[in-house]
Structure formats: C-alpha cells, structure tokens
Amino acid sequence: MKILQIINNLQTGGAEKLLLESIPLFNKDENITMDLAVLNNNDAPFLEQLKKKNPTKIFILSKKSPYSPSNILKIIPLLKKYDVVHVHLFPSLYWVALAKLISFSRTKLIYTEHNTSNRRRDKLLFKIIDKLIYSQYSKIITISDDVDKELKKHLKFKDSKFELIQNGVNLNTIKKESGYLKSELAKGINDNHKILVQVSSFTAQKDQKTLIKSLDYLDKNVIAVLVGDGPLRSECEELANKLNLTDRVFFLGIRMDVPKILKTADIVVLSSHYEGLSLASIEGLASGKPFIASDVPGLKDIVNGAGLLFPDSDYITLAQQVSSVFKDNFLYSELVNNCLAKSQMYDIKNTVHKQINLYKWIT
Numbered sequence: 001m002k003i004l005q006i007i008n009n010l011q012t013g014g015a016e017k018l019l020l021e022s023i024p025l026f027n028k029d030e031n032i033t034m035d036l037a038v039l040n041n042n043d044a045p046f047l048e049q050l051k052k053k054n055p056t057k058i059f060i061l062s063k064k065s066p067y068s069p070s071n072i073l074k075i076i077p078l079l080k081k082y083d084v085v086h087v088h089l090f091p092s093l094y095w096v097a098l099a100k101l102i103s104f105s106r107t108k109l110i111y112t113e114h115n116t117s118n119r120r121r122d123k124l125l126f127k128i129i130d131k132l133i134y135s136q137y138s139k140i141i142t143i144s145d146d147v148d149k150e151l152k153k154h155l156k157f158k159d160s161k162f163e164l165i166q167n168g169v170n171l172n173t174i175k176k177e178s179g180y181l182k183s184e185l186a187k188g189i190n191d192n193h194k195i196l197v198q199v200s201s202f203t204a205q206k207d208q209k210t211l212i213k214s215l216d217y218l219d220k221n222v223i224a225v226l227v228g229d230g231p232l233r234s235e236c237e238e239l240a241n242k243l244n245l246t247d248r249v250f251f252l253g254i255r256m257d258v259p260k261i262l263k264t265a266d267i268v269v270l271s272s273h274y275e276g277l278s279l280a281s282i283e284g285l286a287s288g289k290p291f292i293a294s295d296v297p298g299l300k301d302i303v304n305g306a307g308l309l310f311p312d313s314d315y316i317t318l319a320q321q322v323s324s325v326f327k328d329n330f331l332y333s334e335l336v337n338n339c340l341a342k343s344q345m346y347d348i349k350n351t352v353h354k355q356i357n358l359y360k361w362i363t
Contacts, residue, residue, distance in 0.1 A: 001359060003034045004082040006075070006092050008066040010038060010046035012228065012254050013201060014167070014279040015088045015114045018351075020046045021170045024054040025352045032356065035059070037078055039066035039092060045254055067091050075099040079107045084359050086110045087137075090118065097136035108362045112141040114167075114276040115205075116150045116297045131155060138362045141355075143167045144277040146297040163358055167277045168348035174286045179263030185225060186250045194222045194326060197265035199258055199280045200272065202230030207271040207294065210315045212239050215248050217319035222326075223248045225265070227255050262287035267325060273312060275299050286343035290325050290335035292318065306342035307335055 005023065010016045019036065026034040037059040041047065051058065061074040071091075076099045079085060085107055087096045093111055100109060111134065120126035134140060134155055142148035142164050152162060182191045189195070200206040211224050226236070226249065233251065240249040255261060262268055268284035268291045275281065275298025282302065284291040291307035293299045303309055308325070310317040325332050
C-alpha cells in the first residue's frame, strides 16, 4: 500500500513532530510504503532530520508560500501515484481537497484535525466552504475528545465520518535521554537555579507571557527557559525586559535536543490558551519531571490526574503551584510518578498501529 503524507512544511510543531517520528515507523511495515510532500521547504529543521533518519521520498512542491493556490496543480499528479493521501493542517487541507475535485481523482483522502479551534470557524462563509472541503475526505481523524467534539459540532457530519486516534510520542527516545548540566543550557544559568522549561512556538495560541509573569511571584533563583520560535517571541522578550526579568528568562530558539532539555528541567510547564492534543504536553509527562499546564481544551484531559492544572492566564496560581512543588518533596515525587504513568497512554506505536488499520479499512 502506497501512502503519501502532505503537510505545509516541517517546521517545528506538534503535527510536524508527529510525522518526523511516525514516518520511519510506518516504513518498517513491509506492507506500507510512505512518502512525504511539503508545500514549501522553508529551511525546516524537522525536514532535515527526517532526511537523515529515513530513506522515504520527499517532494518539495514550492519555495513560495504554502498559501499559494498554485500548489493545487502540483498536488494533482501526486494523487495518481498513491492509494491513500493523508493530509495535515490548513491550507494543505484545502489544496488537496480541491486537487481531488478538479482532477476527479479516486484516491482516498484522510485528514487529521490537530486543533480544537481556528479562526475560520467563526466566519459564516468559511463554515460553508469547510463543509465542502472536509466532505472530500473519506475519513477525518480527530486526535482528542475535545477536538472530536468541536469538529463534529462545526461540520455536522455523521459520526461515521470521524475516527478518534490520539497522537503519540516516541517514549523510548525520551526515556533513554539524559540531561545537561544546568550551566550548559545557556550563559547565565548555573546549578543553583531552579529551571522551569516550556517548549512551544511563539504564537497567539501559546501563552509564554503567563509563565514569564509568574516569575515575579517566585524566588529569584527560579528561572524560565523557553524553547521555540515564532512571531510573538519579540513580545515575550519585551515583556521580560519590562518586568526586569531578563536575567531570569532565557530564549533558546528552535532546538533539536528537546528531550535532553526536558531532562535538565526541574519542572516542565506548558502555558497555552488551547491545544489539540499537545505532543509537548506528552513529552512533558514523559520527562521524569513534574508537569504543570493550563486548564484548557486539549490539555486538561491529558494532564488531569497526573500533573497540575492552573486557570488560563492565571500567573499567580501558576506561581503558587510551582512554589508548592519545590517545597514538598513528596508532592514532587508523586507528580513525577503520576505523569510517567499517564504518558504510557500516548506511545506513538499505538498511533501508528491504529492509522495502519484505518488505511487498510478505507482501501
């Protein structure tokens, strides 16, 4: 069976990380040949990693914006070569569906919905267009209960159109990794610091600002290490400067050694306004450190009963929780054990197995 995955690019992100980790596992199945198409290269770090670890074919459709409709014409020839095309993220969602419509292709399409919300769902015109676009897909994978509920409410399709398959991470990679010396993370960090690590893009969906603000209510030896990049990074840097926290907030940018950084943390945090099923949160659970996250869709179900949850944007409660964890060794150990146990539910091998069964079923 020949499968093609299509995504905007392989910049760092949850959907992108899923493909980086899962494509090599799919290709270990003797009945599967899986290739990848990206709408643009964009010097994507995950793309370079995938090239090194897997002999899969990679099609780079353009050096232009993924939002260019010209991508439709470049997708059409690819549809003829595969039994199933599995699509991720907007605008790939639209371009593949339109390529199928224009070409009258019989190739089966699958789309994975990675988020509980997006700006299109608030606009009447896009609600109508979305129904046409999503109808071109044989199956729509939803990655969590929240994503499933919200998308069904938006599209009003029959339940049989949807398949809930949770995303996962490579737990073995995280388990085998060891941490850095704290002083190796960045200039200005020493072994006396208590390190809070957040791994996420700097976008409106995420909320690094709440973590930064919480430092004002914590001992001065508590610092925040922020991994990732994005359009709102400069705003976070300005906030740290405004609060006189530049010596306590460290911006590491995009890193390929995230498991090693998580192992160096004292507490892993994910402050966000909403998620689909956050792979960063699963990595946080699996890190062997206490995990604290926002009580928002896409996080609360994962973290509840394992780590700690704080109200969206509530930096004072976040600071109180961090203080409690540092002061109570029993609580610290209990959170670690509970988080590790919960992470076992999200092994990427389970995700791959369920998706292979779905490919077989629709063909």
